[in-house]
Amino acid sequence: MLYYLFDxxxxxxxxxxxxxxxxxxxxxxxxxxxxxxxxxxxxxxxIEYLQLKQVGEIVRDLDLAGQIQKQGTPTMGGIxxxxxxxxxxxxxxxxxxxxxxxxxxxxxxxxxxxxxDDYIKVxxxxxxxxxxxxxxxxxxxxxxxxxxxxxxxENVAVKExxxxxxxxxxxxxxxxxxTGQTTPVYxxxxxxLVTTIPFxxxxxxxxSSLLGFLGDNAKDWSWLIFIPIVIFIVTAVSxxxxxxxxxxxxxxxxxxxxxxxxxVFAYVSGNIIFADYLNIMYIPGSGExxxxxxxxxxxxxxxxxxNQYPAQVFMGDTGSLALGGIIAVFALAIRKELLIxxxxxxxxxxxxxxxxxxxxxxxxxxxxxxxxxxxxxSPLHHHFQKKGMHEAKIVGxxxxxxxxxxxxxxxxxxxx
Numbered sequence: 001m002l003y004y005l006f007d008x009x010x011x012x013x014x015x016x017x018x019x020x021x022x023x024x025x026x027x028x029x030x031x032x033x034x035x036x037x038x039x040x041x042x043x044x045x046x047i048e049y050l051q052l053k054q055v056g057e058i059v060r061d062l063d064l065a066g067q068i069q070k071q072g073t074p075t076m077g078g079i080x081x082x083x084x085x086x087x088x089x090x091x092x093x094x095x096x097x098x099x100x101x102x103x104x105x106x107x108x109x110x111x112x113x114x115x116x117d118d119y120i121k122v123x124x125x126x127x128x129x130x131x132x133x134x135x136x137x138x139x140x141x142x143x144x145x146x147x148x149x150x151x152x153x154e155n156v157a158v159k160e161x162x163x164x165x166x167x168x169x170x171x172x173x174x175x176x177x178x179t180g181q182t183t184p185v186y187x188x189x190x191x192x193l194v195t196t197i198p199f200x201x202x203x204x205x206x207x208s209s210l211l212g213f214l215g216d217n218a219k220d221w222s223w224l225i226f227i228p229i230v231i232f233i234v235t236a237v238s239x240x241x242x243x244x245x246x247x248x249x250x251x252x253x254x255x256x257x258x259x260x261x262x263x264v265f266a267y268v269s270g271n272i273i274f275a276d277y278l279n280i281m282y283i284p285g286s287g288e289x290x291x292x293x294x295x296x297x298x299x300x301x302x303x304x305x306x307n308q309y310p311a312q313v314f315m316g317d318t319g320s321l322a323l324g325g326i327i328a329v330f331a332l333a334i335r336k337e338l339l340i341x342x343x344x345x346x347x348x349x350x351x352x353x354x355x356x357x358x359x360x361x362x363x364x365x366x367x368x369x370x371x372x373x374x375x376x377x378s379p380l381h382h383h384f385q386k387k388g389m390h391e392a393k394i395v396g397x398x399x400x401x402x403x404x405x406x407x408x409x410x411x412x413x414x415x416x
Contacts, residue, residue: 002091003027021092024267028290031088032298038084039302043077047306047313050074073311076118077303078319081252082111084299085292085326093291098155099333103292103326106142110238110325113138114317121316129317139238139325143231146329150230151193151223158192158335159282193222195335196281198342198412204281205338233337234328240347241324243354243379248311249304250381250395254346254402255323256300261343261406262330263293268413269334278413286334296326309392339412345405346398353380 003021010018020026051074085107093100117130150156193207207229208222245251268274270287300323306312315323327344331337341348357378365371376386384394 001095003094024270024287024290027092028263028294031092031291031294034088034091035084035295035298036302038087039080039299040305042083043080043303043306043313046077046080047074050076050313073314075122075314075316076115076318077307077313078111078114078118078315078317078322080306080313081299081303081315081319082107082322084302085295088295088298089292092295094288097285097288098149098153099286099289100292102146102149102333103289103329106146106325106329107322109138109142109145111318111322114319114321117321118316118318135321136235139235139321140231142325142329143234144227146234146332147223147227147230150332151191151226154191155285157190157284158194159190159284193219193226194281195338198339198409199416201416203416230332233332233340234325236351237328237331237340237344237347238321238324240344240351241327242317242320243350244347244381245315245320246379247381247385247391247395248309249307250398251320251323252300252303252307252315253395253399255327256297256304257399257402257406258327258343259293259297259300261409262327262334262336263290263297264410265336265413266290266293266330266334269336280413281335283334289330289333293330309395339409342405342412343409346402350379350381353378353383 006015006018006021009015010022086104089100089104095101113130113135117135120126121129194204195207197203197205207226208219210225211218211221214221241251241255244254266286266289268278269281269283270285270289272282275282303315303319307315324347328337328340331340331343336343353375356374360374361371375383377383381394381398385391
């Protein structure tokens, strides 16, 4: 909203300094600062309210080290994260931008699913919470919305580079139109299902090529494969973040690291100069997502103020389902979803540990009559807890792994 206010003041009244709101870098900085402040202020109020209402965590595995101390700790703190994301976004982002709208809808949608789950657990005293099938239905629903938006919306497009730099034209740099800037030449923005393949020089892949057997009709039917892929990615990453949220600060810190990486990709993908220099896909309008992801980073870091060991509040499913979903939708919007297994490696490990544990247990029970386990406990972070490692050390080491994976992901911009 402030973006439109200061744009009006600059256009009609030539207010000195109002033009700074046109710069994505300024609004991203304002967004992260505002998000941090919101987290601090809202966090304190929310924790006090939750304590007053005795909205405490119900811990199932009391035999795990340190778990008994968590009993009764306020949960549903994801409200802090969601508020700290949405408020700066509404203040500083271009709200007519299709990517920003998509991120806002995804945040509210998945946050609502998580809130319902937490509400049933803590207020209705039902440990199972929202039935799994309804969670999946909600994730599939937002997956369909995201896929249809990315596939059918006319404002979702990419530009193909036609020539190298050397032509002097007007260019969009950091959200501002710069006249006389020497830039590469790009064709018209066009709909495409092209995405990025890491570690390959000509690193673009078109989903419609998977239907090549349909010949010229492949692109007309590519939604048949694109929509299920989007649903799978959104559901998998959302659940991965949910499983990772088992130790103080683990999911929050990991998400913040991922958010910084996504901010880098969004900025270079939406900037015609950097996109040309790095020889990556230029996605008009995607630079505006930097404002949103800056709020996301600030919300995660601000929440750590209260969520680091020993936690004063837990995010619950209200936060964890939304964090994973936001990351997935964001990666899809900037055409970097194939980097998710690397960037979200911690989420992937947590997901796989549960799948492996359950599958192996069922297999051995059927074959030997007795279920056996690969890990002492799943998800993976609980395995290390069972081995006697302190919670804070596990979180710190998982953060280091997440940081290494983030660096590797950024390196793919040039390592091809």
